[in-house]
Amino acid sequence: MSKYVLVTGGAGYIGSHTVLALTAKGYTPVIVDDFRNANEVVLNGLSTILGFEPILHRVDICDPSAMRAIFQSYVFHGVIHFAAYKAVGESVQKPLMYYQNNLAGLVNILSLMEEFKVLNFVFSSSCTVYGEPKETKEVHEETPKSLPESPYGYTKWIGEQIISDFFKSAPEFHLMNLRYFNPVGAHPSAKIGEFPIGKPNNLLPFVTQTAIGKQDCLTVFGDDYPTRDGSCVRDYIHVMDLAEAHVQAIQFLEKQENGCLEAVNIGTGTGTTVLEVIRVFEKITNQKLNYRIGPRREGDVIEIYANAVKSNTLLSWKATRTIEDAVRDAWNWELALNQQA
Numbered sequence: 001m002s003k004y005v006l007v008t009g010g011a012g013y014i015g016s017h018t019v020l021a022l023t024a025k026g027y028t029p030v031i032v033d034d035f036r037n038a039n040e041v042v043l044n045g046l047s048t049i050l051g052f053e054p055i056l057h058r059v060d061i062c063d064p065s066a067m068r069a070i071f072q073s074y075v076f077h078g079v080i081h082f083a084a085y086k087a088v089g090e091s092v093q094k095p096l097m098y099y100q101n102n103l104a105g106l107v108n109i110l111s112l113m114e115e116f117k118v119l120n121f122v123f124s125s126s127c128t129v130y131g132e133p134k135e136t137k138e139v140h141e142e143t144p145k146s147l148p149e150s151p152y153g154y155t156k157w158i159g160e161q162i163i164s165d166f167f168k169s170a171p172e173f174h175l176m177n178l179r180y181f182n183p184v185g186a187h188p189s190a191k192i193g194e195f196p197i198g199k200p201n202n203l204l205p206f207v208t209q210t211a212i213g214k215q216d217c218l219t220v221f222g223d224d225y226p227t228r229d230g231s232c233v234r235d236y237i238h239v240m241d242l243a244e245a246h247v248q249a250i251q252f253l254e255k256q257e258n259g260c261l262e263a264v265n266i267g268t269g270t271g272t273t274v275l276e277v278i279r280v281f282e283k284i285t286n287q288k289l290n291y292r293i294g295p296r297r298e299g300d301v302i303e304i305y306a307n308a309v310k311s312n313t314l315l316s317w318k319a320t321r322t323i324e325d326a327v328r329d330a331w332n333w334e335l336a337l338n339q340q341a
């Protein structure tokens with residue numbers, strides 16, 4: 001019998017890579033995505049890699065009757081909930097849109113899981129829930145959370161709270177918050193990858209778009225921070241490693257006899273500065289990147305990276321790909337996109 005896993009936002013960046021990772025382990029992903037923030041190119045790429053068309057429902061996760069019909073059509077083994085808005089700046093401009101989609105969507109999915117007794121649930125959370133780390137820059141799951149800087153951050157923070165309150169009322173559920181650090185890279189086939197709509201906010205898409213000529217110049221947001229070269233430090237995690245972490249999470253949850261709620265960091269455990277990312281890009285692609293040093297970006301965390309012990313002990317998962325792998329795969333994806341254009 002097929003082990004159906006509902007993947008909301010399955011045509012998006014992390015979702016599409018997770019669809020591949022699930023399929024590789026024998027699960028049957030059922031994608032729900034209304035393509036407001038996804039692209040047909042990625043869907044075609046998925047079909048090419050898989051050799052068949054994945055199951056897809058073009059539905060808004062906030063539409064209760066359409067979602068109920070999907071829950072009626074499959075016996076879901078679990079749910080991985082990606083579908084959400086994720087641009088920090090936009091969330092400041094359109095907070096209600098963020099709260100509506102990210103929180104109403106989550107509540108809708110959890111309600112249907114309760115109604116249909118689908119026990120296993122993985123939530124796309126973020127290291128943004130830690131805010132700016134106080135003493136040590138390496139954060140573990142017990143590091144106290146801080147109040148977020150943006151409505152986007154609040155949707156992850158409140159999302160975790162909703163899940164926690166739900167668990168108190170329904171302790172038989174198996175729930176996991178995966179706190180992602182900075183997802184980067186693409187599938188090594190260059191058939192799927194990140195597809196930023198409009199000007200990218202995140203670093204690596206901006207780097208590759210600058211190198212290909214879609215952007216004129218990368219601005220490094222500050223080089224006067226108290227870090228080893230003055231630029232901010234992040235924990236960049238290859239999207240295929242991140243995708244595989246979701247499969248490990250589902251495999252962990254399905255083994256549990258009792259209900260559980262866990263938060264797990266998904267990062268490499270190593271921090272890399274913005275300037276180091278640029279150096280890696282220049283080395284891997286053997287070209288100079290056009291960049292300039294600009295002012296700090298408001299709300300930026302100075303330095304944060306994962307303590308990655310719990311993911312290893314609880315999920316038997318750890319990152320296996322390097323920042324070099326991620327940069328090479330992101331660049332090959334940019335080149336492939338450019339050929340299609």
Ligand code: UD1
Binds near residue numbers: 086127219220221233
């Ligand atoms: C951002 C969000 C975070 C969210 C994540 C989703 C903020 C403050 N945080 O994380 O909540 O979960 O995206 O992917 O926006 N940089 C440049 N020039 C650029 C772009 C980025 O120097 O053009 C620097 C940033 O200052 C930062 C690093 O690159 O130091 C990474 O930035 P980004 O990719 O936007 O990720 P985060 O800020 O870590």
